[in-house]
Amino acid sequence: MAYTTIKKPSDYFNTKLYTGTGSELAITGVGFQPDWTWIKRRDAVANGGMFDNVRGATKLLSSSQTDGEQTLAQSLKSFDSDGFTLGTGTNGYVNTNGSTTVSWNWLASNTTASNTDGSITSTVSANTTSGFSIVSYTGTGSVATVGHGLGVTPKIVLIKNRDDGTTDWLYYTTQIDGSLDSLRFNNTNAKSDSGFSLPTSSVFSINGSSSTGFSGQNYIAYCFAEKQGFSKFGSYIGNGSTDGTFVYTGFKPAFVIIKVSSTTNDWSMYDNQRDPINQVDNYLQPNTSLAEVSDTGKGTDFLSNGFKLRTTHGTHNTSGASYIYMAFAEEPLVGDNPCTAR
DSSP: OOSSSOOOOOGGGEEEEOOSSSEEEEEEEESSOOSSEEEESSOOOOOOEEEEEOOOEEBOTTTTTTOOOOOOOOOOOOOOEEEEEEEEOTTSSSSSSSSSSEEEEEOOOOOOOOEEEBBOEEEEEEETTTEEEEEEOOHHHHHOOEEOOOSSSOSEEEEEEOOOOOOOOOOSTTTSSOEEEEEESOOOOOOOOSSSSSOOOEEEEEEETTTTTOOTTTEEEEOOOOOOOEEEEEEOOOSSSSSSEEOOSSEEEEEEEEESSSOOHHHHHEEEOOOOOOSSSSSOTTTSSOEEOOOOTTEEEETTEEEEEEEOOOTTOOOOOEEEEEEEEEEEEESSSSSOOO
């Protein structure tokens, strides 16, 4: 097995916990200047907020809503060299006084560039090492292609209309069977065929619908290509047992998102900071505004080379159901700094 090109995954993805103050608050310790920061309050009902360097600080989208982009001056005010700065938090998304909050942070390129690989020119911040890019483009009302800047084919493309407040988050993926399937990140739907052409090493496809390319409307896309030792995007079949399915990733996970793809049910998100030891019981749901849920004693084990389900819950491990997952690494299984079990 070849050694991973990413010896320290936390240089490209990191989870940071904090407690809101209601006053301007600098969050440090991320380890890099993030390009995409996803924030979710844990202790109360609140919609999560996504911010990125391509759209710019203060511009919020929520994964649990169809709402278009909001500009909130007192939300995430800046991306900083070791984290980000929050405003007074009066909107309740990111910095409510006393709130326990989690942020997930990804590094792209800390810059943007014009990309003309597709029939539509896009603005891209891409990290070809970690396989992550942020893509902004404007629809034309027709079938088109959009450059993503990764140089390899993404397995996942997450798209949101920034202008229209009625459109779903579209989650396009080849991780189930190699064909391009579609789910909705803001609801519980099962997968369906996308009807789009497969993404390539340079572009992904859109059409003229309000969800991906309505004429004159602005869109943001988050693209993910799999990288050994850092990210794994795949599928598994549930076994309906507390001695659940083991999913091999090739690394110790830091962050895992799970969704049943064969039936309707919620998405779930686990990480190694909210649960630093096994079992990993506390999960959040990107498609709802609900507070953190604790599935005590029936969650997931993060192992040195993957994760193992410890629940029979339908969101995670129904017998015979098909599931998809996104996993990002805490430590690689191979390389100069191989990981150990928790």
